[in-house]
Each structure stands twice: as C-alpha cells, then as structure tokens.
Amino acid sequence: MHCPECGTKRSPGAATCGACGFALATLEPAQKGAAVARTMMGVSLADLAKGPNAAQEVDPDAPTRVMPGTKNPPKPVVPPPPENRTIVGMPALAPSAGAKPTPAQAPAQTLLGVVSPNAAAPGASPAVKAPPPAEGTLLGVARPGIAPLRATDPSAEPARAGRAREMPHELGATIVPEVMERLRDANNARPPARDRDRDKLARKRLVLPPVxxxxxxxxxxxxxxxxxxxxxxxxxxxxxxxxxxxAVLYTSPPPLTARVKATPEGREAVEIECPSCPDGTKVQIHAASADVKKHVALVTLPAPLALGENRLKVSLDRPGSGRDESVGVTVHVSYRLRPDLTGLANEKPSVHVAVEAVGGTEITIDGKPAAVKDGPAVHVIDVASDCTGPADEPATLKRRVPYVVKTEGGAREEGAVDVAVGIVPLHIDAPGTRVIVEGETFVLAGRTMKGAEVLAAGKPIQVSADGSFAQRMSVSSVGSTNIEVRAKAPGMAPRIVPIAVRRVEKLAAAAHEFMADKPLGYAAFAAAQASDVGKPAVVSGEIVDARTQNHQTIFLLDVPVKEGCPKGQSPCRVRLVHGFPNPAKAGEVITAYGQLGKPWSAPGSSVVPEIQVAFTMPGERR
Known part of the structure; x- marks a missing residue:
C-alpha cells in the first residue's frame, strides 16, 4: 500500500507514513479466517469472494482494459455487474458462508462509489440496492459498450509514442475510519483502544510544505x-x-625589567626597574618587599633563585590612588656570582665569590678563569690588609670584583660583584703597638664596640658592657713576642691589631740599639708628612703635663732649642703616649723613644706632633 498523501510505499504494519508522517488507517479482520483484500480496477468484491482464480476467467466478447501506463495489455477481465461496483483499492470483507446480513450492514457511502459488503456471497440480497448506472463510469470500472482504456487502432500508437512514458501507479484509497467502524460493527467486533487512537490520528490531516x-x-x-x-x-x-x-595610537607603558643582583651583605636580590612607577611605590615578591626610588627597587629574596628560568609574580602598590597591579616577570639565571663572607672568620680574613653557571658558560673573574665545568667554583679575595691596624670608629670594607661571562650562545656580559661589609673598631691603649719592657708582665687594655668579642693570642679576654677591656699579660723570657689582638662581631669583618712586645734586661742597652737605626729628631718629624707615620723617632724635653688613664700615661713635653726647636718659636711642644703607668712627673726631664704617630690637636690649640712611646729614660739624651 502507498501513502495517499505523498505516494511513498508503506512499510508493513506501519501506522504512519515514514516520509511525511501521514496517519495510515489499518483494518483488522472481523473474524478468524477473514481476509482483507485490496482490489484493482475492474475487480469486484464478488469476484474476489469466488476465489483467487475467479478474476482470471476470460470473456472473449468483453472489452479489453489496461492499466494506465502499461505497455502490454493484460488478460481481459470480466466486468462486474453494475450492482457490484467497488471503489478503487477499497478493501472488501469476505464473510463466512451462511452468515446472514444484519440491518447494521447497510451499504456505506464512501469517497468514490458505494461499498457492498455482502456482494461476494452468492444468492444474498444486499440490504440496499446499488444506484442505477449513470451516463459516466466510476473510476477504474468498465461499463459495457464503452471503449477500452487502451486504443486498439494501430494508427494511434505513433501519437502516444511521442508522449513521455507514464509510470504505473496503484490507484486506490484507504478506507476512512467511519467505513472501518461500520464493517467491524457488522461483524460484531469492537476495535481495540489502539485502533481508536489510530482513528483519531487519521482524522488529523498534516499539511506539509511543498517539496x-x-x-x-x-x-x-x-x-x-x-x-x-x-x-x-x-x-x-x-x-x-x-x-x-x-595599537598605533595607544602607547602602553614599558614593561618591568627584572634582573638578579647581590646586596652589599652578600644576599641575592632582584632589581625591578619600573618606568611607570613613582617614588614610594611598594614592590613585593613573595614575602619580600621594597620601595621604588628613581623607578628602581631592589627586593632582597629570602632564598636564592634556581639556575634557569624563574617565573616571579611582582605586586605593585602605587601610592595614593595610583593603579595597583600584579605583573608576571621571567628572570633567567644562566650564572650566579655571589659574595661569601664566611672567609672573614679565617686567620687571614678573606672574601669569597661563589661562581655557578649552566653548561657551556665561561666565566672570568678578576682576570682569572673560574672552573665551573665540574661544579661551583670559589674565587678568594684577601682582605687582611683592610682589617689590620687600630681604628677608633667602625669602617667599611669595600671590594669591586669585575667579571666577564660568555654564554653558550656567544653572548658576552661584563659586570662586577660589589662587596661591602663593616669592620669592627678596635683601639689599643696599652701597651701600644711596639713596646720594650724590663719586667715579666704588662697590661693589655683597650676598647671596641658593644657586643664584640676580643681575642689576644687566640684566647678570648673579658670585655665589659661598654666595650672596654683590660688584661694582664705575661712575658716569660727575654726576647721579642708578637701578639695579635682581634675584635670580631657577627656579620662584620674583624679588626686585627698586632702588638710587638720585647723583653730586655736593661733599657739603656735598648736605647743604644734604638739610636743605631737613626731615628727622626724634632726638627725632622715636626715637618713630617703623613707617609712618615710609623717611623722611629726620639725626643728629649721637660714635662709640662702628665696624666694617667686606662693603663696609659700621656705627657706634654716642652722641647728646648738644642733638641731642634727653632729660635723665636718657643715653646715647641710634643705629645707623648706611653702604654704603661709612668712615674715621671711634671717638671722632670725625660727622653722618649718610639714611633711617629698622627699629629694631634686639642680644642682651641694648635696641631702638635705625637709619638707612640716604646719606653722612656730619665734625663736628657746623650
């Protein structure tokens, strides 16, 4: 069966058309053994009731009918009586033998023609007579005396040959739900619920758009x-x-520039350059932060970065209502040169520069190649000379170590490692840097900064809270003894003051030996330069003033003309600093042997020479 809406062939048992969705009515057999047949043009229900071969009987006098569009005419079929005309394609119900028609089996008027349900039973009278034949014929029913559908005149064939060949179509119609209901009522069969639902769907006509x-x-x-x-x-x-x-008109601010640097304390830091950041902008990396000064901030890191690529998040907090933002920067560390201050605690203080680099990098530091192929290298800088000598105030040790780096890609970089560290102050009051004694003991006294530690000959001595100290030292035998006094503090370079102590049997013999070195007299050291400091000197004169403090004696000596004081410039004064308690008093004449020190000036007075006394002898020089 084909869909009456779109002409698509229906699938067996389908309730709706698979192409257009049109509801297809189904017909259930009313009784067991009853067959639902579909008739072609010119086949009556009575012929179908006679059997499958009933419609194949041929009447030679009957007119020949053909299907529209067929080329070869089929066998002639006996036309049905007028009263047994059917609708083209209308299913005919074949009742069982001996069944009597009921009043409910009245013929139903359909779309084309009239359905005679009981026409197939021989001898049965229909409940309603068929209408008399009209002048025309029903669709697909041949009337006697009317020409067949196919022309028999051979002369007409050429006329048809010019037309396009028509495709054979099955002409028929589906029984409407009302006819199905009447047929089922005639057989005392009530349609099931699903048939009633299909009937409702069949009444709905789907309007599809044109194809x-x-x-x-x-x-x-x-x-x-x-x-x-x-x-x-x-x-x-x-x-x-x-x-x-x-992109052309908008000028974005320059991005941040980040690079690794070393702080003066030897710690690793990241230098952030931000052209769009005003002074006072707070730059933060992790938990470390710093303020921007002249568009640059140095953020000290709690731990050094790893060699290679390092992704850092930089937070910018501009002052006032300035824009705050977080910017991600990448810091590439292909090498690292950092100062190491652990060498300051050595016997000879030194600063180390640790050198690390990735593979293929060549580094030359302070003009010397650093071997980094087998791992980190260490460059040693001797700073003992910067830490040696007395100093009353803290000083700063500064070193600038140049380096040259050649990366694996051939890039060349030059720079310098800056080292800056404080030096602990140390002043020696007694016995002085160079002393000559007759006794077996002397007193080591001086001062340093608070919290510093003092060692004499490698042994710690007691230091008071204000940084002063005094320790009696012993000289066991005659001869020279060198003592090193060292003051140190955490995070600072030590201060080293060497002391030369010579024990003699008689000071007169030491004076004779001292004069053999041709020391400077007053006339010479009065005009001495700063480069003459430390040279041996000798002077005689009358004591004008004498004071004892912190285990040392200070004299103010008046030098006579015969000792080199120019005439007309009297008095000529010299300041003597002796690191021993000296019993000499004002008005006495003494001779002092020692080394030339820095000039000394008292408030409101002129500058006078100073001598660091090694020993004194009573009386004038002979």
Missing part, C-alpha cells in the same frame, strides 16, 4: 548562509580596523 527540487535546496541554503555571514564579516573587519588603530 523543493534537490537542486534548489543547496542554492537556497547558500543564499541564506551568505545573508547570515555578511554581518559577521563586516563586524570582524571593523574589529580588525579598531585593533590596528588602537
């Missing part, structure tokens, strides 16, 4: 897609133009 040719569908879609794509293309073009204009 377009296959060639028109792609062209229509192309036109629609073009219409839809045109606004998108225009919008994208405008966005591209706007982006180009924005």
């Amino acid at each position: 377009q040719p296959r060639g028109e569908i792609p062209r229509e879609r192309v036109r629609k897609n073009r219409r839809r794509a045109l606004p998108v293309i225009l919008t994208a073009g405008l966005l591209v133009v706007f982006a180009g204009v924005f």
Whole structure:
C-alpha cells in the first residue's frame, strides 16, 4: 500500500507514513479466517469472494482494459455487474458462508462509489440496492459498450509514442475510519483502544510544505548562509580596523625589567626597574618587599633563585590612588656570582665569590678563569690588609670584583660583584703597638664596640658592657713576642691589631740599639708628612703635663732649642703616649723613644706632633 498523501510505499504494519508522517488507517479482520483484500480496477468484491482464480476467467466478447501506463495489455477481465461496483483499492470483507446480513450492514457511502459488503456471497440480497448506472463510469470500472482504456487502432500508437512514458501507479484509497467502524460493527467486533487512537490520528490531516527540487535546496541554503555571514564579516573587519588603530595610537607603558643582583651583605636580590612607577611605590615578591626610588627597587629574596628560568609574580602598590597591579616577570639565571663572607672568620680574613653557571658558560673573574665545568667554583679575595691596624670608629670594607661571562650562545656580559661589609673598631691603649719592657708582665687594655668579642693570642679576654677591656699579660723570657689582638662581631669583618712586645734586661742597652737605626729628631718629624707615620723617632724635653688613664700615661713635653726647636718659636711642644703607668712627673726631664704617630690637636690649640712611646729614660739624651 502507498501513502495517499505523498505516494511513498508503506512499510508493513506501519501506522504512519515514514516520509511525511501521514496517519495510515489499518483494518483488522472481523473474524478468524477473514481476509482483507485490496482490489484493482475492474475487480469486484464478488469476484474476489469466488476465489483467487475467479478474476482470471476470460470473456472473449468483453472489452479489453489496461492499466494506465502499461505497455502490454493484460488478460481481459470480466466486468462486474453494475450492482457490484467497488471503489478503487477499497478493501472488501469476505464473510463466512451462511452468515446472514444484519440491518447494521447497510451499504456505506464512501469517497468514490458505494461499498457492498455482502456482494461476494452468492444468492444474498444486499440490504440496499446499488444506484442505477449513470451516463459516466466510476473510476477504474468498465461499463459495457464503452471503449477500452487502451486504443486498439494501430494508427494511434505513433501519437502516444511521442508522449513521455507514464509510470504505473496503484490507484486506490484507504478506507476512512467511519467505513472501518461500520464493517467491524457488522461483524460484531469492537476495535481495540489502539485502533481508536489510530482513528483519531487519521482524522488529523498534516499539511506539509511543498517539496523543493534537490537542486534548489543547496542554492537556497547558500543564499541564506551568505545573508547570515555578511554581518559577521563586516563586524570582524571593523574589529580588525579598531585593533590596528588602537595599537598605533595607544602607547602602553614599558614593561618591568627584572634582573638578579647581590646586596652589599652578600644576599641575592632582584632589581625591578619600573618606568611607570613613582617614588614610594611598594614592590613585593613573595614575602619580600621594597620601595621604588628613581623607578628602581631592589627586593632582597629570602632564598636564592634556581639556575634557569624563574617565573616571579611582582605586586605593585602605587601610592595614593595610583593603579595597583600584579605583573608576571621571567628572570633567567644562566650564572650566579655571589659574595661569601664566611672567609672573614679565617686567620687571614678573606672574601669569597661563589661562581655557578649552566653548561657551556665561561666565566672570568678578576682576570682569572673560574672552573665551573665540574661544579661551583670559589674565587678568594684577601682582605687582611683592610682589617689590620687600630681604628677608633667602625669602617667599611669595600671590594669591586669585575667579571666577564660568555654564554653558550656567544653572548658576552661584563659586570662586577660589589662587596661591602663593616669592620669592627678596635683601639689599643696599652701597651701600644711596639713596646720594650724590663719586667715579666704588662697590661693589655683597650676598647671596641658593644657586643664584640676580643681575642689576644687566640684566647678570648673579658670585655665589659661598654666595650672596654683590660688584661694582664705575661712575658716569660727575654726576647721579642708578637701578639695579635682581634675584635670580631657577627656579620662584620674583624679588626686585627698586632702588638710587638720585647723583653730586655736593661733599657739603656735598648736605647743604644734604638739610636743605631737613626731615628727622626724634632726638627725632622715636626715637618713630617703623613707617609712618615710609623717611623722611629726620639725626643728629649721637660714635662709640662702628665696624666694617667686606662693603663696609659700621656705627657706634654716642652722641647728646648738644642733638641731642634727653632729660635723665636718657643715653646715647641710634643705629645707623648706611653702604654704603661709612668712615674715621671711634671717638671722632670725625660727622653722618649718610639714611633711617629698622627699629629694631634686639642680644642682651641694648635696641631702638635705625637709619638707612640716604646719606653722612656730619665734625663736628657746623650
């Protein structure tokens, strides 16, 4: 069976058309053994009731009928009586033998013609007589005396040959639900619920849009897609133009510049350069932070970075209502040169520069190649000379170590490692840097900064809270003894003061030996330069003033003319500093042997020479 709506062949048992969705009515047999047949044109229900071969009896006098569109005429079929005319394709119900028609089996008026349900039973009178034949014929029913559907005149064949060949179609119609209900009521069969639902669906007619040719569908879609794509293309073009204009006119601030540097304390830091950051901007990396000064901030890191790529998040907090933001920067560490201050605790203080680099990097530090192929290297800088000598105030040890780096890619970088560290102060009051004694003991006294530690000959001595100290030292035998006094504090370079102590049996013999070195007299050291400090000197004169403090004696000596004081410039004064308690008093004449020190000046007085006394002898020089 084909769908009456679209002509698509129906699948067996389908309730709706698979192509257009049209509801297809089904017909259930009213009784067991009853067959539902579908008739072709010119086949009556009575012929179908006679059997499958009843419609094949041939009447030679009957007119020949053919199916529309068929080429070869089929066998002639006996036309049914007028009263047994059926609707084309109408199913005919074949009742069982001996069944009597009931009043409910009245003929039902259908779309084309009249259905005679009991026409197949021989001898049975229909409940309603068929209408008399009209002038015309029903669709698919041949009337005697009317010409057959196919022309028998051979001359008519050429006329038909010019027309397009018609495809054979099955002409028929589906029984409407009312006819199905009446047929079922005639057989005392009530349709099930699903049939009633199908009947309801059959009453609904689906209106489908006209089917377009296959060639028109792609062209229509192309036109629609073009219409839809045109606004998108225009919008994208405008966005591209706007982006180009924005990129040309808008000048974004320069990005942050980050590089690794070493602090004066030897710690690793990241130097952030931000041209758009005003002074006072707070720059934070992890938990460390620093303020921007002249667009640069040095953020000291709690731990050194790893060699290679390091991704850091930099937070910028601009002062006031300035824009705050977080910027990600990448810091590449291909090598690392950092100062190491652990060498300051050695017997000879030194500063180390630790050198690390990735493979293929060559480093030359302070003019010497650093071997980094087998791992980190250490460059040693001797700073003992900067830490040696007395100093009343703290000083700063500074070193600038140049280096040259050649990376694996051939890039060359030059720079310097800056080292800056404080030096602990140390002043020696007694016995002085060079002393000559007759006794077996002397007193080591001086001062340093608070919290510093003092060692004499490698042994610690007691230091008071204010930094002063005094310790009696012993000289066990005659001869020279060198003592090193060292003051140290955490995070600072030590201060070293060497002391030369010589024990003699008689000071007179030591004076005779001292004069053999031709020491400077007053006339010579009065005009001495700063380069003459430390040279041996000798002077005689009358004591004007004498004071004892912190285990040392200070004299103010008046030098006579015969000792080199120019005439007319009297008095000529000299300041003597002796690191022993000296019993000499004012008005006495003494001779002092020692080394020339730095000039000394008292508030409100002129500058006078100073001598660090090694020993004194009573009386004038002979």
